[in-house]
Amino acid sequence: MAESFRDVLGQLFKARFPLLYIESFEEQRVIAEVTAVASDSAQVRTPRRIVTWSRTEGLRPAEGADKSATTEAARALDVIVRRDEPTVYIFRDLHADLGDGHRPPNSDVVRKLRDVAAAFRVGSVARVLILVSPVLRIPRELEKDLTLVDFPLPGERDVRALLDRMIEANAGSGRIRIDVDDLGKEKLAKAACGLTVSEAENAFARAMVNDGVLNDDDLDVILEEKRQTIRKSGLLEFVHVDTNLSFVGGLENLKRWLDRRKNSWLAEAAAYGLPAPKGVLITGIPGCGKSLTAKAVAAAWGLPLLRMDIGRMFAGIVGSSEENMRAGIRIAEATAPCVLWIDEIEKGFAGAVSGGGDSGTSARVFGSFLTWMQEKTQPVFVIATANNIDRLPPEFLRKGRFDEIFFVDLPTLLERVPIWRMQLQRRAAHLVSDEEFVTRLGQLSEGYSGAEIEQAVIGALFDAYAERRALQPEDLFRALTTMVPLSVTQSEQITAIREWADVRAVAATAPEDRAGYTATGDGFLPGTPIDTSNWPAGTDPSIAAARGGRTVDF
Structure with a gap:
């Protein structure tokens, strides 16, 4: 089982890692979790105080430093490197000084960050600087000093607890009728996984007020909130479906296989010992229902359908294509359970087979996707369609990537x-x-x-x-x-x-x-x-x- 964020952070604190980077939009939740670890004697031997920084507020608490004097990042770093007491410093949105593909980083800030890392690593007291930002930007000069720490979105347990609190707060109001059982609550909580706490809270609130009733039909409201989140990313497309498997003519063998795996991502299936299905590769003759099946499965299972356009993953800046693929995968996993549809996948990864013209970018992106397909644990059901089998790499077809490969022939x-x-x-x-x-x-x-x-x-x-x-x-x-x-x-x-x-x-x-x-x-x-x-x-x-x-x- 993967270690929790608190366990990992506690180990890094005890090991005196000087410079950490957490990529997250939920800075308040990050601060709350970091504070809990820094004050927990079971996690750290020496309790540490929390000091935060932002460009608008400077260091808080300032304690001897004028607030206006510490709103500039370089000056704030000068202040903290001189302080000699057990402290966790949390700097928010410092990525603006760390450059991107179009502009170089602020050399003064980068140099002072390296000074901080050196001072905190060998200092006599426990100190650590945590950079919290919604985007990941690491200059080459800081690659060996920074340690990335994954901060997951709220898990199903957290989302379910939020839903229960909101139900309890509104059930007695007389304005909202709660008409959902435990299984319905589980489905609503799973549907909201992948949202931040504030997004999930907004989605549940909207589900309650749209018709004054909270029931299983409000899954669509939750999915609409996810649709907004995915549209903002620009990497995946949230596909609206208004069909189901009954609209697919024939293909009964495939439809039976899919029907037997409905709800296999729920806790009941896990208790039975079943893993979440990985996905299917549907190949065959064009125009015979492969893409329609992908849409129908999402509707029949009541899951969001995400479409990944492989071509959209490739960008001109070196390293951006690989990062786009990783970001797309993170979005899909955050939206889980969901159906991830990749249409005509052989065209998207054609460069990985031919091996020419892009300095190995296609091969690296393809490798990232293959590794994820093999190792993924989140309930992301992948439906890939292909027309030209010869253009698919052999390693893509071996067992373990997909649960099954189906061939769709001309209809009988x-x-x-x-x-x-x-x-x-x-x-x-x-x-x-x-x-x-x-x-x-x-x-x-x-x-x-x-x-x-x-x-x-x-x-x-x-x-x-x-x-x-x-x-x-x-x-x-x-x-x-x-x-x-x-x-x-x-x-x-x-x-x-x-x-x-x-x-x-x-x-x-x-x-x-x-x-x-x-x-x-x-x-x-x-x-x-x-x-x-x-x-x-x-x-x-x-x-x-x-x-x-x-x-x-x-």
Whole structure:
């Protein structure tokens, strides 16, 4: 088990580490924790007083130094290096003097920090300087003197305690109705993990006042607060989803696998001995529902969906790309439990495979991501999608990175029929009642992806709209005949993908949905005519003949 912040800080105090750096927005919570350690005889042998500094307040308490004389960082450092008593000095927002990628650090401040480190390391009394800042900036000159200390965001226990206090404070007011059980409280607390104390408090307060009731439905309010936090970072995108797994046609094998892992991040699953699932890699033919599945899983599980654009991680300043990846991972872990979606991941890490042109930046960023995937303990469920398997590094596919690799093929007949039904229900509900007609559409669209079926419906709607009339069956048949699907234009690539997946991935389609398939497709043999005698009047029978002769290798 990882050591707590207090344990780590107590060890650093006793070991007389002179210069510490804590990256956090919650400076008041940091000061409270540091004060608790500095005054705890079980953590430190010599209790130490706390003195804080900021550019607006100077040293507090000043004790002999004029406040106005210590608002300048260099002068404040001169003061503390001369004091000789057990003290913890906490300097807030000193990063402004430590430079960034566009401007150099303040040389006087850097030099005095090195003087402080040298004096505190060998002094006769216990002294330490802690820099607290919301951003991490360490000049090269200070790399060997500074020690980084991780300060975690409030854990689930802290957030749950905050929620319980707010419920207790508002339950008797008569204005707020509390309608949430222990499981609901656990879900609300988990949803608020990743927020600061003030952000979590704001989210719970908003959840209570938006309708006067606190219940399970207020998860969306908590997620909205997270959405604000993630948008400010600029590294990840908080994706709003309004779909679920029932909107994904077919892929029953994948959907069952995902459904069995719902709520596996809760305490009940941990008590059962289950670890949180790592994630899945979904590969296959473009347009067959990989990205839609990622969105649907987040909605079905009631978790926030974060999208990581690998290209956004790369920056021009040396070292910034690696830092962006680490920051993106920290945001995802702080938002946990969540679903992290990486679309077309092979394109983002293409440089790690080719190894050219960026002085190894792609390889280092990729290495950071791989290590995190292997070692992560936070419930961040990663869904990565890929179209081109050959561009994925081999080490990315080994067990331990993902729980499973699923292959999404072109939809079978039993999968195409519900896809047609869903598309027509959304745009032409008057045609859905004819089950035989929908089945015929499924038969005629052999070799079509789900995205191509959707585009066929949209194309037919444009034709009908141009004549200002309702959509007719022959519009759909015409749209199918004029479209050349991907299974024809890229048949060689699809064959190669299938050969790769045959022994390396699990089929996302359930075995029962593949029943009756022949080597050439949905049970249609080349040249076999389709009976069109009961089709609507005016339907071109050549449509069926054109589709009946197409072969698709499964």
